[in-house]
Amino acid sequence: MVLMVFVTVFAVNKNHEEVEKNYAFEKQLEEESKQAFLKAYKVFMHPRCVNCHPAGDAPLQGDDSHIHSQNVKRGIDGKGLYALKCSNCHQEKNIPGDNMPPGHDIWQLPPAHMKMVFEGKSPRQLAEHFMDNEFTGFVNWQEDLIHHVEHEPLVLHSWSYGTRPPLSHEEFVESLKEWIEKGAALPD
Amino acid sequence: MIEIDVNGKKHNVDATEDTPLLWIVREQLGLTGSKFGCGMAQCGACTMHLEGEAVRSCITPLSRAKGKKIVTIEGLDKSLSEPIQKAWIEKDVPQCGYCQSGQVMSAAVLLRENPKPTDEDIDNAMAGNICRCGTYQRIREAIHIAAKSI
Ligand code: FES
Ligand code: FES
Numbered sequence: 001m002v003l004m005v006f007v008t009v010f011a012v013n014k015n016h017e018e019v020e021k022n023y024a025f026e027k028q029l030e031e032e033s034k035q036a037f038l039k040a041y042k043v044f045m046h047p048r049c050v051n052c053h054p055a056g057d058a059p060l061q062g063d064d065s066h067i068h069s070q071n072v073k074r075g076i077d078g079k080g081l082y083a084l085k086c087s088n089c090h091q092e093k094n095i096p097g098d099n100m101p102p103g104h105d106i107w108q109l110p111p112a113h114m115k116m117v118f119e120g121k122s123p124r125q126l127a128e129h130f131m132d133n134e135f136t137g138f139v140n141w142q143e144d145l146i147h148h149v150e151h152e153p154l155v156l157h158s159w160s161y162g163t164r165p166p167l168s169h170e171e172f173v174e175s176l177k178e179w180i181e182k183g184a185a186l187p188d
Numbered sequence: 189m190i191e192i193d194v195n196g197k198k199h200n201v202d203a204t205e206d207t208p209l210l211w212i213v214r215e216q217l218g219l220t221g222s223k224f225g226c227g228m229a230q231c232g233a234c235t236m237h238l239e240g241e242a243v244r245s246c247i248t249p250l251s252r253a254k255g256k257k258i259v260t261i262e263g264l265d266k267s268l269s270e271p272i273q274k275a276w277i278e279k280d281v282p283q284c285g286y287c288q289s290g291q292v293m294s295a296a297v298l299l300r301e302n303p304k305p306t307d308e309d310i311d312n313a314m315a316g317n318i319c320r321c322g323t324y325q326r327i328r329e330a331i332h333i334a335a336k337s338i
Binding site: 069070071072073081082083084085087088089091092095097099100101 | 228229230232235241242243244247248249251252293294295297298301302309311312313314315316317
């Protein structure tokens with residue numbers, strides 16, 4: 001009888017210990033996930049990214065993210081309006097020289113029906129947005145988000161001119177992967 | 189040699205692929221209606237149409253223009269150039285005139301895509317064409333007048 005009580009108490013304690021250990025482990029994962037997002041967030045908020053994810057309908061420009069000169073507009077498809085379409089000035093590649101328009105085959109803002117605004121969003125709001133397929137147009141948000149940041153030409157282009165984002169492209173992608181693998185925790 | 193099609197005529201030009209289209213059109217083809225203002229896509233004086241779009245030819249490399257249809261102020265289709273020209277004369281738009289071919293080429297794209305533009309549409313189309321003489325109000329009025337006859 002005494003032995004049985006002893007065994008039971010031991011088992012309960014052991015279980016409790018396990019639960020506590022698991023809890024601590026999950027807490028740690030959650031914290032690491034949040035930290036990984038906060039690292040990537042610095043890139044999302046960098047002018048190379050946020051300038052094309054503005055809160056208004058005009059792109060931003062420069063390291064101080066001022067409104068794009070000539071007050072160019074998003075337009076329905078994100079490619080500008082009338083005589084001020086993006087590719088009227090932005091060529092297929094960067095033009096060498098100070099203050100020359102950067103370029104790529106595709107040059108645009110997110111379209112009017114899916115503006116994907118980053119400007120002014122807190123880390124938590126942005127993380128929530130990424131999980132919302134209506135914000136991004138993704139189908140499987142985790143896979144599609146990683147694919148987008150890893151391969152989307154305009155994302156890659158952000159590392160090709162002007163002041164570069166604060167992480168390398170590899171570090172940026174790794175941070176987002178870590179955020180997701182560790183549970184995609186929402187920053188506080 | 190690079191072949192380009194300007195105002196419906198084919199030309200073989202002797203230049204490298206990164207030469208700006210404006211250089212070739214003015215210097216080699218002798219079409220000097222398009223002007224050089226800033227050379228960095230900031231003023232609109234050099235605006236030409238490339239496949240119908242109002243590109244800034246001072247920074248458009250020949251590699252992009254190759255095999256595409258280019259239209260300069262000298263070759264703008266009469267369905268657009270005549271009403272615009274008449275309205276420009278009626279409102280006496282130009283002062284020094286330097287920016288005006290670029291203004292007309294931008295206005296032509298606006299009117300082709302939106303035959304009844306509002307003031308806001310005009311601003312959205314024309315804000316990239318700088319006029320140092322400040323003829324903006326007359327340009328806006330002239331576009332409204334041209335729109336009535338298109
Ligand atoms: S000369 Fe081309 S935009 Fe100024
Ligand atoms: S008329 Fe002189 S710059 Fe426009």
